[in-house]
Amino acid sequence: MLAELKEIRENRTYAHVVPFGVFMVLLLISQFAGEAMIWEHDNAPWYRHWPEQLFYPIQTVLTLVVLLFFWKHYEFRWSGKAVLIGVVAGLVGIGFWLLPTTLYDHWGMEGKPETFFEKLTGLAPRKEGFDPTVFDNPLAYWTSLIFRVFRAVVIVSLVEEIFWRSFLMRFLLDMDGKYWKVPFGKPAWISFLVVTGAFMIAHAPIDYLGAFIYGSLTYAVAVWTKSLLACVVMHGVANATMAWYAMTYAKYGLW
Numbered sequence: 001m002l003a004e005l006k007e008i009r010e011n012r013t014y015a016h017v018v019p020f021g022v023f024m025v026l027l028l029i030s031q032f033a034g035e036a037m038i039w040e041h042d043n044a045p046w047y048r049h050w051p052e053q054l055f056y057p058i059q060t061v062l063t064l065v066v067l068l069f070f071w072k073h074y075e076f077r078w079s080g081k082a083v084l085i086g087v088v089a090g091l092v093g094i095g096f097w098l099l100p101t102t103l104y105d106h107w108g109m110e111g112k113p114e115t116f117f118e119k120l121t122g123l124a125p126r127k128e129g130f131d132p133t134v135f136d137n138p139l140a141y142w143t144s145l146i147f148r149v150f151r152a153v154v155i156v157s158l159v160e161e162i163f164w165r166s167f168l169m170r171f172l173l174d175m176d177g178k179y180w181k182v183p184f185g186k187p188a189w190i191s192f193l194v195v196t197g198a199f200m201i202a203h204a205p206i207d208y209l210g211a212f213i214y215g216s217l218t219y220a221v222a223v224w225t226k227s228l229l230a231c232v233v234m235h236g237v238a239n240a241t242m243a244w245y246a247m248t249y250a251k252y253g254l255w
Contacts, residue, residue, distance in 0.1 A: 012180060013167070015070035020163035023063045023155070030055030050134055053144055060151040067158055074162060075184065075228050082230035085221060089230075090237030093217045097210035097238070098245055101126045101254070113206070122206045129252035149243050152255055157235035164195050165222045165231045185226040192219050214238065 008014055034051035047054040100122035113119045132144035169191045170182040199215040200208050222231050239255075246254045 012073050015073035016162050016167035019066045019159045022066050023159045026059040057147040060155055063155050082225045082227035083233050085225055086230040086233030087237050089221045090234040093214040094238035094241045096213045121209055126251040126253035131252045152239040152243055153236045157232050161231040161235055166228050168195050185222040187223045
C-alpha cells in the first residue's frame with residue numbers, strides 16, 4: 001500500500017490532474033446530494049437547510065490534503081515582477097467580471113435577466129447564492145465565511161491554475177507523452193482556445209463572458225511571465241476581490 005502511494009505521489013501528471021478532479025467530483029456530489037438533502041422545516045438541522053455550508057468545508061479540507069500530498073511537483077519560483085503582474089491582472093480581470101452586475105445596479109435595473117443580451121453579458125442582481133449570514137451565531141458565521149474565502153482564494157486558485165495552465169496548456173501541445181518537456185506558458189492557438197473555452201464552460205452561463213475575458217487575460221499572463229506563481233496570485237487576488245464585493249454588496253450569487 002505504501003509503495004503504491006509513493007508511486008502515485010511521484011507521478012507528475014497525477015499531481016496536476018488529481019487535485020482538480022477531486023475538487024470537481026466533490027463539487028458535483030455537493031450539488032446533487034445537496035439538493036436531495038434540503039429540508040425546509042423549522043426542526044431541520046442547519047445542514048439540511050443549507051447543505052453547501054456542510055459540503056464546502058469538506059471539499060476544502062480534502063482538496064487541500066491532496067494538494068499537500070503532491071506539493072513537491074508544483075513550480076512556484078519566486079519573482080517579485082511575476083507577483084506584481086499577477087496582482088494587477090487579477091484586479092483588472094475581476095473588474096470585467098464584476099462590471100455587469102455593477103452596471104445592473106447603476107442603471108436601476110430590476111428582476112432577473114430576460115433578454116438574450118442580459119443573459120449573455122451577466123446583467124443580473126446576483127443576490128442568491130452562498131450566504132454565511134444565514135447563521136446568527138458569530139462562531140458559525142465566521143467559520144462559514146473563513147472556509148468559503150479560503151476555498152475561493154487558495155484552493156480554487158491552486159487547483160485550477162495547476163490544471164489549466166501548468167498541465168493542460170502543455171498537454172495540448174504534445175499529447176504523445178512528452179508534454180512535460182513543453183515550457184510553461186508556451187503560446188499556441190489550440191491551447192488558448194481549448195483552455196480558455198473549457199475554463200469558461202466550467203462556470204455558470206451567466207458568467208461566460210466574464211470568464212472568457214478573465215481566462216484570456218490569465219492565458220496572456222502565463223505566456224508573458226512564464227510563471228505559475230503569477231497565475232495563482234492573479235486568481236487569488238481576483239477571488240479575494242470577488243469575495244469582498246459579494247459580502248459588501250450582498251451579491252452572494254457571484255461566488
